[in-house]
């Protein structure tokens with residue numbers, strides 16, 4: 276019988292912010308959820324299970340723009356990516372520049388950090404007129 | 409002097425939504441004045457996602473949310489004068505004059521049939537930092553740091569301590585971490601955070617950044633640049649507790665001490681200001697003490713969700729359109745709205761029952777954390793409605809909806825109180 280351990284989370288499903296405890300057990304290479312307690316409603320249970328098995332986040336940051344009306348543009352992952360890939364994702368974007376104009380939804384980078392998810396623009400930057408570059 | 413039926417001061421989410429709504433309610437001659445080079449307001453520097461969950465059913469970044477409203481304004485042919493700052497506003501005998509300036513036109517005056525104030529808010533000054541002495545470089549407000557990083561692409565520092573756990577501070581903790589800085593601690597004077605729970609989880613917990621409640625900064629070291637910051641626990645009276653000092657070496661101190669509505673123009677026009685919200689006193693139509701002058705968004709009271717800003721602004725736009733259409737015979741009859749027992753303020757401050765819409769949303773904030781309490785609405789001291797809330801906190805705005813038909817059942821009603829009671 277392998278050992279059980281607990282993870283403490285805060286549910287973000289609503290302002291109540293229930294402190295949720297997930298009890299896990301190591302079972303031959305993967306961990307199994309034994310129980311979820313502390314949640315007030317089923318949303319908290321679902322949230323906690325996802326958070327301990329496959330936590331994901333949308334990542335947002337900025338990249339540099341050349342010849343644009345603004346020096347930076349807001350970009351984001353087109354869908355959520357595994358939480359542990361956040362820093363790889365940011366690292367992959369370091370040094371990336373795009374040429375203006377940039378439009379919301381433009382693909383900036385495909386398959387960021389081997390996640391299968393693209394980085395897309397989340398802001399618009401117009402190009403500077405030729406004489407102002 | 410130029411004339412426009414409706415002049416909107418500020419092209420942030422509030423000003424944009426108000427313009428769209430006024431146009432859709434039949435007003436064609438609208439001018440939006442924006443001092444920045446692009447409309448969108450504070451959203452342009454809020455590159456995180458989480459905007460528009462209520463309005464669009466999806467989580468957008470700030471610039472994406474702003475772009476949707478900018479598109480709506482442009483597609484309706486509404487004029488937005490950018491790089492233009494309103495420098496004065498006066499109201500005399502129903503004559504409303506906005507003085508503005510920009511590079512091309514210099515200083516010019518616009519007379520307006522109606523005006524919507526949508527100037528947003530600014531960060532509270534450093535007052536919260538009660539430390540005497542010298543101020544080295546490396547101390548920024550969280551909003552300034554946000555602008556530097558997200559708009560200019562500049563990093564304010566590498567090792568960071570944050571004072572204040574408002575949303576901007578929390579969001580900057582994550583942002584600076586992702587950009588390679590080490591955020592050592594977030595200290596919060598109050599025993600609770602003023603920020604949204606979701607931001608605490610996703611901006612601090614995700615990155616193992618400690619949040620120290622009931623703590624404040626008591627010393628800053630460094631001559632030219634910040635070198636270290638000492639924080640200490642505070643007692644119930646806000647006094648540092650000896651022996652709890654912790655010193656953090658760092659080159660940057662961010663202050664996230666809250667926001668305050670930007671009402672210099674409102675004051676110069678003699679508009680009455682609510683001392684608690686620092687925003688104008690308004691009726692259910694969001695009309696200020698000056699006839700035909702309306703207010704919405706963060707200039708009225710600080711919002712944490714832009715969706716509510718857009719809703720409030722749409723109401724202001726509609727009411728301004730109604731004001732412009734009709735020859736107003738003002739009904740003097742008013743019902744006072746009062747914040748009591750745990751409620752800090754209400755917006756609006758009073759209703760004009762003869763003119764009110766079918767429903768009026770009253771927004772307010774509570775003064776502390778309340779678990780298992782009710783929001784009680786009293787008509788002239790008599791409880792008329794109760795709603796149970798498992799938890800309420802100062803960081804999250806609350807609301808109640810008043811219905812005209814219910815108020816009509818109480819013809820002599822003078823005072824509606826909103827209070828927090830034990831469930």
Ligand SMILES: Cc1cc2nc3c(=O)[nH]c(=O)nc-3n(C[C@H](O)[C@H](O)[C@H](O)COP(=O)(O)OP(=O)(O)OC[C@H]3O[C@@H](n4cnc5c(N)ncnc54)[C@H](O)[C@@H]3O)c2cc1C
Pocket residue numbers: 417418419420421422423441442443444447448449450451454456457458459460492493494495526527528529554575576579670673704705706707710711712713714715717
């Ligand atoms: C850091 C931060 C994070 C946030 N995070 C979220 C979030 O995750 N989700 C969410 O829903 N909401 C969030 N909000 C809240 C939301 O962004 C704001 O409530 C909203 O932007 C307020 O809109 P506004 O139009 O009232 O003000 P602003 O956006 O401040 O716009 C005011 C505009 O008026 C202009 N102006 C001011 N004075 C003048 C003048 N004299 N002449 C001409 N123009 C003038 C300004 O330049 C500005 O463009 C956040 C806010 C901040 C600050």
Ligand code: SF4
Pocket residue numbers: 286287288289290291292293314315316317318319320
């Ligand atoms: S468990 Fe349910 S009640 Fe508790 S925070 Fe999550 S969503 Fe809200």
